[in-house]
Amino acid sequence: MTDVTDSPEDRAFREEARAWLTEQLEGPFAHVRFRGGPGEEEEEFEGRVEWEKAMGAAGWTGITWPKEYGGRAVPLSQQVIFYQEYARAGGPGRVGHIGEGLVAPTILAFGSEEQKQRFLPGIKNGTELWCQGYSEPAAGSDLANVQTRGRLEGDEWVVDGQKVWTSLAHNSDWCFVIAKTEPDAPRYKNLSFLLVKMDQPGVTVKPIVQLSGTSEFNEVFFDGARTPAENVVGGAGNGWKVAMGLLAFERGASTLGQQIGFESEFKEILAAARENGAANDPVMRQKLAQAWIELQLVRLNAVTNLAEGTTRPGLAAINKLCWATWHRNAGELAMEVMGADAELCAEPPYKLTRFQSRFLFSRSDTIYGGTNEIQRNIIAEQALGLPREPRPDAKGKN
Amino acid sequence: MSAASAEDRALIRDSARSFLADNATSADVRKWMATDLGYDREVWGRVAGELGWPAVPVPEDFGGLGLGLGETALLMEEMGSAVFCSPFLATVCLAGSVIALGASDAQKGEWLPAIAGGELTATLALTEKTGRVDAAAIQAEYKADGDSFILNGAKRFVVDGHSADLLIVAARQAGSSGENGIGLFAVPGDADGVARQALPTLDQTRRQADVQLGDVRVSRDALISEAGNGWPILSQVLDRGITALAAEQAGGARRILQMTVDYMQERVQFGRQIGSFQALKHRVADMMVKVESSLAAARNAADAADAGDADFPMLAAMAKAYCSDAYFFCAGESIQLHGGVGFTWEYDPHLFFKRARASASMLGDATYHRERIAVGLGL
Numbered sequence: 042m043t044d045v046t047d048s049p050e051d052r053a054f055r056e057e058a059r060a061w062l063t064e065q066l067e068g069p070f071a072h073v074r075f076r077g078g079p080g081e082e083e084e085e086f087e088g089r090v091e092w093e094k095a096m097g098a099a100g101w102t103g104i105t106w107p108k109e110y111g112g113r114a115v116p117l118s119q120q121v122i123f124y125q126e127y128a129r130a131g132g133p134g135r136v137g138h139i140g141e142g143l144v145a146p147t148i149l150a151f152g153s154e155e156q157k158q159r160f161l162p163g164i165k166n167g168t169e170l171w172c173q174g175y176s177e178p179a180a181g182s183d184l185a186n187v188q189t190r191g192r193l194e195g196d197e198w199v200v201d202g203q204k205v206w207t208s209l210a211h212n213s214d215w216c217f218v219i220a221k222t223e224p225d226a227p228r229y230k231n232l233s234f235l236l237v238k239m240d241q242p243g244v245t246v247k248p249i250v251q252l253s254g255t256s257e258f259n260e261v262f263f264d265g266a267r268t269p270a271e272n273v274v275g276g277a278g279n280g281w282k283v284a285m286g287l288l289a290f291e292r293g294a295s296t297l298g299q300q301i302g303f304e305s306e307f308k309e310i311l312a313a314a315r316e317n318g319a320a321n322d323p324v325m326r327q328k329l330a331q332a333w334i335e336l337q338l339v340r341l342n343a344v345t346n347l348a349e350g351t352t353r354p355g356l357a358a359i360n361k362l363c364w365a366t367w368h369r370n371a372g373e374l375a376m377e378v379m380g381a382d383a384e385l386c387a388e389p390p391y392k393l394t395r396f397q398s399r400f401l402f403s404r405s406d407t408i409y410g411g412t413n414e415i416q417r418n419i420i421a422e423q424a425l426g427l428p429r430e431p432r433p434d435a436k437g438k439n
Numbered sequence: 440m441s442a443a444s445a446e447d448r449a450l451i452r453d454s455a456r457s458f459l460a461d462n463a464t465s466a467d468v469r470k471w472m473a474t475d476l477g478y479d480r481e482v483w484g485r486v487a488g489e490l491g492w493p494a495v496p497v498p499e500d501f502g503g504l505g506l507g508l509g510e511t512a513l514l515m516e517e518m519g520s521a522v523f524c525s526p527f528l529a530t531v532c533l534a535g536s537v538i539a540l541g542a543s544d545a546q547k548g549e550w551l552p553a554i555a556g557g558e559l560t561a562t563l564a565l566t567e568k569t570g571r572v573d574a575a576a577i578q579a580e581y582k583a584d585g586d587s588f589i590l591n592g593a594k595r596f597v598v599d600g601h602s603a604d605l606l607i608v609a610a611r612q613a614g615s616s617g618e619n620g621i622g623l624f625a626v627p628g629d630a631d632g633v634a635r636q637a638l639p640t641l642d643q644t645r646r647q648a649d650v651q652l653g654d655v656r657v658s659r660d661a662l663i664s665e666a667g668n669g670w671p672i673l674s675q676v677l678d679r680g681i682t683a684l685a686a687e688q689a690g691g692a693r694r695i696l697q698m699t700v701d702y703m704q705e706r707v708q709f710g711r712q713i714g715s716f717q718a719l720k721h722r723v724a725d726m727m728v729k730v731e732s733s734l735a736a737a738r739n740a741a742d743a744a745d746a747g748d749a750d751f752p753m754l755a756a757m758a759k760a761y762c763s764d765a766y767f768f769c770a771g772e773s774i775q776l777h778g779g780v781g782f783t784w785e786y787d788p789h790l791f792f793k794r795a796r797a798s799a800s801m802l803g804d805a806t807y808h809r810e811r812i813a814v815g816l817g818l
Contacts, residue, residue, distance in 0.1 A: 329816065342732060362728055417724035418717070418720065
């Protein structure tokens with residue numbers, strides 16, 4: 042992933058990306074630089090919405106999409122390069138990430154031509170933000186157990202139920218919702234992937250106060266919410282297949298940008314260790330070196346997953362387990378480096394320092410998108426071929 | 440050195456895997472590890488003659504195949520998978536590497552074709568009583584005496600040191616310290632003044648020896664590179680050696696994972712395959728994460744060496760540190776997950792467990808290489 046390995050085309054792309062990012066982030070968008078990372082989703086939110094639109098206008102969103110949908114159809118190597126340059130330039134946390142990284146690839150893979158025409162431009166231009174309606178109070182790791190219902194009434198779906206852990210719901214224009222639409226069909230055949238507008242009477246968003254004291258996540262209540270019949274991706278009853286396809290995007294290229302951002306987080310920890318003398322402690326030096334090793338492995342495992350993930354089961358799970366665990370450990374390591382100072386907040390009453398915020402927020406990394414334990418199940422069953430967990434509800438009665 | 444194509448690498452891997460499956464079974468390894476030599480000369484002759492393994496990294500001008508560390512490491516992966524007993528590490532990865540990187544063309548012409556052909560075994564006599572691989576640990580001394588050099592010192596933990604035909608001895612000029620004043624000398628194993636003794640080792644699959652040097656006199660032709668200038672060569676050789684060893688560790692970890700999974704599929708308790716219990720599944724899942732990461736770390740370092748990447752020393756240190764820990768972890772887990780039979784001499788986990796323990800210390804342990812990384816990070 043170093044510059045020396047770039048092909049001439051890749052090098053030209055890198056230079057183009059670097060020039061634009063530098064010009065913008067040292068110029069009109071300097072106020073969003075390095076803002077809004079994990080656990081800091083509320084920072085400079087309005088500025089980051091404008092940034093999303095500026096990226097779209099300049100052609101830096103949806104770069105892997107086909108050209109007919111406004112993309113640049115760049116190869117994966119250039120997607121990686123863009124993430125690297127974005128991190129290097131201090132690009133802010135993307136408010137359009139869920140649309141660009143999750144919804145768009147899902148619609149491109151499973152959606153109708155009309156859905157592509159309707160939804161991709163808003164994602165590309167940064168004018169329509171998305172949130173994810175997957176988890177429910179009774180459907181966390183057991184995602185197929187969703188209880189939210191969708192029923193066709195005339196030419197509309199009517200949605201009733203509750204979603205949880207929906208990031209950015211209060212700022213989003215649209216939500217993709219997994220709902221049970223075929224109550225008599227067996228497990229995995231009874232769901233649909235619906236696209237639902239957030240601004241309507243049947244949708245209520247209630248923030249969840251997290252252990253960080255902040256509220257990036259929400260509960261979303263659907264109470265007779267409506268969406269046109271054509272807003273089902275992949276057809277009614279095929280929601281599980283579409284949902285799993287989306288999870289594969291989530292575990293593949295979509296989190297690569299975040300992982301590339303880990304490099305700069307690690308450098309901050311190194312700088313703090315140098316600054317306060319922790320770097321002189323032999324045990325701390327061992328821990329920092331080990332964190333560097335594991336950070337390289339996050340990258341190597343991501344590359345392996347992108348190259349071989351479609352043919353070798355379990356690699357995506359290994360990738361998720363590695364980056365999530367690395368980030369959580371790095372959160373702990375930063376606190377350890379800070380020593381007694383780790384305890385002091387930035388401002389009263391409870392404004393956290395960057396290290397504190399990451400320390401707390403990274404506890405969620407090993408939970409969302411499939412917990413570490415679910416990833417281990419996937420590795421053991423799908424990669425190593427061990428027997429599946431016995432399922433009391435295997436007959437589909439749930 | 441040029442990297443082979445992906446197809447060529449697959450061919451090398453497949454042929455190595457199939458040869459070792461047929462000719463390096465558990466029974467074979469157990470037979471070899473009980474011999475004084477520690478490996479089988481006839482099998483090593485076939486490895487060299489039929490498969491050409493020792494020729495892989497040797498330049499084409501000197502009778503080799505001119506391939507890179509990537510291909511050498513790939514062979515080490517497969518040998519590690521079989522806990523294969525052979526002089527490959529000492530002869531090819533260590534001594535051969537010193538010669539290829541530091542020797543004159545005349546010296547290369549004398550030794551490399553014989554190494555490539557499997558007729559000459561060799562080793563690097565570097566470590567002493569501390570087992571450390573930093574320059575300061577080299578206490579054996581050399582002094583010039585007319586047209587020759589006289590070597591004195593006590594080398595220990597020398598891999599295959601009891602049997603190698605040729606010893607590459609690292610010694611320092613009397614009065615020098617640190618990385619200065621190191622000289623590298625090629626000494627025939629049966630030279631006057633050399634006394635060698637195999638050491639009884641916990642890991643019986645690879646021999647280590649004491650090598651005493653008492654007023655050993657060698658000619659100027661035995662000096663590799665310049666007197667006093669040996670450390671820059673040695674440090675490159677060590678980084679290449681730890682990369683190869685890390686690949687061997689990764690291969691061993693991969694095999695022990697597979698053995699453990701196979702056992703968990705067949706062993707039934709409480710009316711279920713034990714591999715269906717989540718408490719055990721999660722442990723092998725963690726093993727697989729470490730195996731995949733080990734393979735990635737070792738291959739990444741080897742490819743970085745072949746690409747001339749300036750980060751290679753960091754990536755080599757990373758590979759050795761990570762693979763040492765990962766292999767030992769996996770081998771230990773393997774014993775536990777095999778339960779009672781894992782504690783027996785009859786089942787194989789102990790062969791891997793002991794090899795993992797031995798290779799963790801060899802050429803610098805994980806702590807040593809992590810400290811190198813800390814220095815490289817500017818800490």
